Amino acid sequence: MLRITGGKVYDPKNGVRGEIRDVCIAGGKIVSDVPPHARTIDASGMIVFPGGVDVHTHVAGAALNFARGLIPEQHRKSRPIFHTPQCRAGLAGSTPTTFATGYVYAGMGWTTANEAAVPILSAKHTHEELADTPIIDKCCCVLMANNEIILDLLETAEFERAKQVAAWQVWAAKAYGVKAVNPGGVAGWKWGKDCKGLNEPVPGYKNVTPRSIIKALADIIDQLALPHPLHIHCNNLGAPGNYTTTLETMKALEGNRAHMAHLQYHSYGGDDWFTMKSASVPIAEYFNAHPNLTCDAGAVLFGDTVTITADGPWQHLLYELTGRKWGNLDVENETGCGVVPYVYKEKNLVNAIQWAVGLELLLLITDPWRVCLTTDHPNGATFWRYPEIVRLLMDREFRKEQLKHIPEKVLSRIVLPDLDREYTLSEIAIITSAGPARTLGLAQKGHLGIGADADVAVFNERKDAMEMFSYPRFVIKSGQLIIEEGELRNSIEGSQFASKPTYDSAIEDYLRPLFSQHYTMSFENYPVTEECVHGLNVHQCGSCTQPG
Amino acid sequence: MSCTLGEVKNRADFIIYWGGNPAECHPRHFTRYTLTQKGKFLPRGRKDRTMVLVDIRETMSAKAADIFLQVRPGKDFEMLTILRALVKNQKVRAEAAAETGLTLEQLQDLVNRMKAAKFGVLFFGMGLSMTRGKHMNSAAALTLAAELNAFTKFVAMPMRGHGNVTGADVVMRYTLSYPFGINMSRGYPRFNPGEYSTVDLLVRGDTDATIVIGADPGATMPKPAIEHLKRTPTIVLDPKVTHTSKLSRVHFTTAATGISAPGTAYRMDEVPLPLRPALKSPYLTDEEVLKRIITALQKKPAWQPAVKGGEQIA
Numbered sequence: 001m002l003r004i005t006g007g008k009v010y011d012p013k014n015g016v017r018g019e020i021r022d023v024c025i026a027g028g029k030i031v032s033d034v035p036p037h038a039r040t041i042d043a044s045g046m047i048v049f050p051g052g053v054d055v056h057t058h059v060a061g062a063a064l065n066f067a068r069g070l071i072p073e074q075h076r077k078s079r080p081i082f083h084t085p086q087c088r089a090g091l092a093g094s095t096p097t098t099f100a101t102g103y104v105y106a107g108m109g110w111t112t113a114n115e116a117a118v119p120i121l122s123a124k125h126t127h128e129e130l131a132d133t134p135i136i137d138k139c140c141c142v143l144m145a146n147n148e149i150i151l152d153l154l155e156t157a158e159f160e161r162a163k164q165v166a167a168w169q170v171w172a173a174k175a176y177g178v179k180a181v182n183p184g185g186v187a188g189w190k191w192g193k194d195c196k197g198l199n200e201p202v203p204g205y206k207n208v209t210p211r212s213i214i215k216a217l218a219d220i221i222d223q224l225a226l227p228h229p230l231h232i233h234c235n236n237l238g239a240p241g242n243y244t245t246t247l248e249t250m251k252a253l254e255g256n257r258a259h260m261a262h263l264q265y266h267s268y269g270g271d272d273w274f275t276m277k278s279a280s281v282p283i284a285e286y287f288n289a290h291p292n293l294t295c296d297a298g299a300v301l302f303g304d305t306v307t308i309t310a311d312g313p314w315q316h317l318l319y320e321l322t323g324r325k326w327g328n329l330d331v332e333n334e335t336g337c338g339v340v341p342y343v344y345k346e347k348n349l350v351n352a353i354q355w356a357v358g359l360e361l362l363l364l365i366t367d368p369w370r371v372c373l374t375t376d377h378p379n380g381a382t383f384w385r386y387p388e389i390v391r392l393l394m395d396r397e398f399r400k401e402q403l404k405h406i407p408e409k410v411l412s413r414i415v416l417p418d419l420d421r422e423y424t425l426s427e428i429a430i431i432t433s434a435g436p437a438r439t440l441g442l443a444q445k446g447h448l449g450i451g452a453d454a455d456v457a458v459f460n461e462r463k464d465a466m467e468m469f470s471y472p473r474f475v476i477k478s479g480q481l482i483i484e485e486g487e488l489r490n491s492i493e494g495s496q497f498a499s500k501p502t503y504d505s506a507i508e509d510y511l512r513p514l515f516s517q518h519y520t521m522s523f524e525n526y527p528v529t530e531e532c533v534h535g536l537n538v539h540q541c542g543s544c545t546q547p548g
Numbered sequence: 549m550s551c552t553l554g555e556v557k558n559r560a561d562f563i564i565y566w567g568g569n570p571a572e573c574h575p576r577h578f579t580r581y582t583l584t585q586k587g588k589f590l591p592r593g594r595k596d597r598t599m600v601l602v603d604i605r606e607t608m609s610a611k612a613a614d615i616f617l618q619v620r621p622g623k624d625f626e627m628l629t630i631l632r633a634l635v636k637n638q639k640v641r642a643e644a645a646a647e648t649g650l651t652l653e654q655l656q657d658l659v660n661r662m663k664a665a666k667f668g669v670l671f672f673g674m675g676l677s678m679t680r681g682k683h684m685n686s687a688a689a690l691t692l693a694a695e696l697n698a699f700t701k702f703v704a705m706p707m708r709g710h711g712n713v714t715g716a717d718v719v720m721r722y723t724l725s726y727p728f729g730i731n732m733s734r735g736y737p738r739f740n741p742g743e744y745s746t747v748d749l750l751v752r753g754d755t756d757a758t759i760v761i762g763a764d765p766g767a768t769m770p771k772p773a774i775e776h777l778k779r780t781p782t783i784v785l786d787p788k789v790t791h792t793s794k795l796s797r798v799h800f801t802t803a804a805t806g807i808s809a810p811g812t813a814y815r816m817d818e819v820p821l822p823l824r825p826a827l828k829s830p831y832l833t834d835e836e837v838l839k840r841i842i843t844a845l846q847k848k849p850a851w852q853p854a855v856k857g858g859e860q861i862a
Binding site: 078099121529 | 549550551552553554555557558559580581586588666667694697698700701703717718721722723724725726727732734735736737739812814818819820821822
């Protein structure tokens with residue numbers, strides 16, 4: 001039992017904006033009061049936040065592990081995590097090891113993370129990694145928009161069956177949500193091709209277009225009543241002028257719920273790399289007017305990183321641009337994956353625009369509940385650099401100073417210099433915790449109301465937001481004190497959330513013969529068993545609803 | 549640039565094996581994954597695929613190949629470099645090609661076929677990665693496949709063997725960032741192949757003690773390494789008697805994973821497969837033995853010099 005007293009509490013979901021009040025914890029939950037003998041933490045001069053929730057990150061899985069193997073030269077420069085009685089050894093850096101991931105997230109006051117891209121074929125591996133990621137709670141999204149079983153069903157217009165297959169696949173992967181990456185484009189990449197627009201047929205298909213995939217998946221997810229909407233990585237990522245594709249995608253999603261992942265990478269104007277410019281204004285305008293959508297920023301910070309995405313064709317292009325290392329890992333019948341180490345340079349025109357666009361979106365989107373702070377870790381920057389972004393959002397003068405470092409010719413192509421908005425602490429609590437928790441549909445996360453999970457971060461109140469949010473004074477996860485006086489003093493295991501939509505088990509009879517034809521694994525070995533998932537916490541979805 | 553084996557099964561119309569002999573070393577590989585399987589987009593199976601074998605001698609696998617290219621021993625890197633040049637339409641002297649033991653026409657024909665493939669795959673074995681040039685050869689093979697993607701879809705994959713070596717590699721990477729050759733003596737992982745790799749440590753005699761789990765270095769490593777294993781305390785965990793267990797101080801007989809112990813095996817394409825035991829074993833699993841060793845070690849006093857009266861005692 002624990003009482004945090006004297007701190008300024010920020011709990012936007014419950015309308016608490018910096019009031020000094022007590023937060024009481026018992027049995028891993030927030031409670032209304034604890035007996036006087038409970039341990040008391042004096043948080044005077046400190047701010048109290050609900051634990052951070054990361055809506056889109058890549059912290060586990062075959063793709064990330066492939067990347068780890070590709071960049072030993074970056075590991076050598078990364079911060080070591082020493083073996084201690086509380087900690088397993090590891091490395092931070094751009095692809096932290098599993099144990100380090102848990103320690104570093106908790107070490108910044110973040111307590112929940114959503115691994116955004118999991119193929120079913122290697123989901124067992126992803127869950128092994130997540131089980132070795134301590135402290136934080138986890139969930140993951142299964143990749144579906146290039147799954148050939150689904151696409152084949154859409155080709156023959158068998159929507160109902162596709163829905164059954166999708167539901168089966170979510171539970172087979174022990175996933176929480178569904179992710180669509182470059183719908184159709186990755187399937188095309190299996191032949192070395194791509195899908196740039198929404199209306200051209202997917203290579204190898206006649207009737208299936210990216211648009212039809214997006215619409216079908218969004219309908220399926222809404223009808224299955226999954227807690228998290230379709231998590232979509234649009235077509236044409238990273239390309240100049242791609243904002244039109246993004247707008248079209250958002251229009252195609254009217255009438256559905258959807259989460260636009262790493263929107264920064266999808267908000268560029270111009271015709272080529274030389275004329276590229278920010279298109280955050282039209283994207284934000286449309287987004288602001290459509291409350292069915294949520295998004296995360298996918299902001300970029302300058303420095304070394306490694307890009308990892310299921311978007312295989314884009315990574316091939318990036319390899320041709322950089323001429324450096326390239327890893328590609330196509331997953332049979334399901335998806336692809338590319339890995340390219342990358343350096344975002346301040347003096348590079350394109351990189352400077354990307355940096356600006358991420359911040360512009362965060363500043364132009366008016367409802368903080370619908371935009372989450374992410375860097376698409378590790379693509380835009382590693383997650384442990386979030387406090388740098390928080391400072392950029394909260395401090396207009398600091399932003400102006402940073403603008404001096406980027407090439408002057410960039411200034412006419414971005415709108416960042418004209419934006420005066422400064423985030424308040426309440427708004428930071430929304431984009432780092434309350435908002436992403438709502439977007440994920442995790443009702444017990446992201447707030448400090450009675451009955452919520454006792455995930456709390458306590459920071460020293462300082463003027464410099466980056467310093468403030470980099471090193472919390474106390475972090476409590478599931479009611480356990482993890483960080484005390486800024487030191488990691490305890491490590492616990494987190495749980496994993498999975499969704500279980502309702503499906504007709506007869507669908508297995510449909511899948512079994514397809515499986516022996518198309519896969520190289522037996523059907524029985526394909527789904528992840530419940531025993532494989534440590535701390536499994538199942539969200540039973542409502543029954544299938546019919547459209548209308 | 550790689551893919552899972554199902555992609556090869558469903559799509560690969562052009563398959564190269566280089567420096568490997570799958571017919572004898574991976575006996576189920578042809579029939580299960582690559583050559584003879586009917587694929588989603590290759591309904592006629594073997595008839596829809598072209599197979600090329602590059603090796604220094606005509607092995608059993610050559611019988612399965614449509615084209616056999618006999619490269620001169622130690623000239624793999626040169627051959628790969630010439631292929632890379634030809635892919636980019638650069639001029640290559642006929643004499644340079646002749647040094648590899650093949651003619652320029654043969655190499656040009658190979659390049660034409662690679663470019664014309666819809667989905668090409670290059671499997672390379674230890675005949676490439678462990679002969680003269682070593683990792684430079686692997687890098688050249690991977691770069692060749694990467695560069696071919698400017699023309700068509702092309703992937704490359706090493707042919708791995710030795711049980712679950714891929715699994716060890718995968719777990720090391722996610723827990724410690726590196727696949728092998730890791731030194732933990734400073735309390736965090738450091739990586740330097742050639743310095744911290746097992747064989748180098750043993751040959752130099754750097755280790756005080758060795759634990760060997762499910763491997764048999766006593767059968768494969770150079771003599772100085774084996775001598776060192778004999779000289780120092782060696783502990784072996786293995787279901788059976790091996791060369792290494794015979795020279796060890798302690799041999800724990802453990803349950804065989806996949807037969808009498810559960811676990812996960814990683815295929816060479818890093819796809820995890822669950823192992824379900826068919827039999828019961830009277831022996832403990834490797835995991836249980838290691839857990840007990842760790843628990844016992846934790847009861848011992850710390851190895852660091854104790855601090856007494858503010859002064860360190862060495």
